[in-house]
Amino acid sequence: MILWIKYLVRKTVIAGNWKMHMTCADTKKFLDQFIPLIEKNKSDRNIIIAPPYTAISTFAEYSNFNYLNIASQNIHWEESGAFTAEISPEMLLEHKVKYAIVGHSEPRKYFSESDEQINKRAKSAQANGLTPIVCVGETLEQRERGEAERIISRQVEQGLEGTNPSDLIVAYEPIWAIGTGKTCEAQEANKICNLIRKLIGYDEVTIQYGGSVKPNNIDEIMSMNHIDGVLVGGASLDPKSFARIANYK
Ligand code: PGA
Secondary structure, eight states: OOHHHHHHHSOEEEEEEOTTOOOHHHHHHHHHHHHHHSOTTOTTEEEEEEOOGGGHHHHHHHOOSSSEEEEESOOOSSSSSSOTTOOOHHHHHTTTEEEEEESOHHHHHHSOOOHHHHHHHHHHHHHTTOEEEEEEOOOHHHHHTTOHHHHHHHHHHHHTTTOOGGGOEEEEOOGGGTTTSOOOOHHHHHHHHHHHHHHHTOTTOEEEEESSOOTTTHHHHHTSTTOOEEEESGGGSSHHHHHHHHTOO
16 A cells, blocks of 8 residues: 555554653653644644653643643543552543553553453443553564464454444554564564554554654654554653654654
């Protein structure tokens, strides 16, 4: 598919995941520097940041919501209840949160999140008017054993079952590329993003790449016809780096 179709048909989404970083004071400082660096004429680009929960309300005060939106780093499937450390859709909506990251490799790895739980979280987001950013990706061992496509297919099939593809972002994040400085080769990432799009069977779905995205590789990554955006960890903590990523050429 030629490149211009990507821009005509699909949304470009540049997302930052702050993980367990940034206090409210850090958030104010970041946004004071970041907002003026974003090129206003690039309004076709949707920029999203997922701050920690404690900084969401500070973030909401600062964001103008035209091009800078808030994501949550998780979402629960129940409305309320005895679910210590979880967060409900209503709590997020109160702070104008529009997106929810689910299935990130860190909760998959450290808290044994299953595809079934991820699916419930994604469906909960959609049912409550939030767009889920569903992360999928293989480990280094799985890739070396030649299992990457099989693992990703399972994560897509089980994690996205019963979800609405027109209100969905999928992030392909090879686990070996997260926080390691090793980026997946752009052509290979493009191939996997194409596979994910085919599995979903909906051409307009937004597919991101994530894993060591930096100012020096963003232009090549975004030149790929099946990559509609990026999910950025480390480089989203620095206003200048993240602005360069958001202003990719
Ligand atoms: P990274 O993290 O950009 O620091 O590799 C990506 C992610 O975890 O989403």
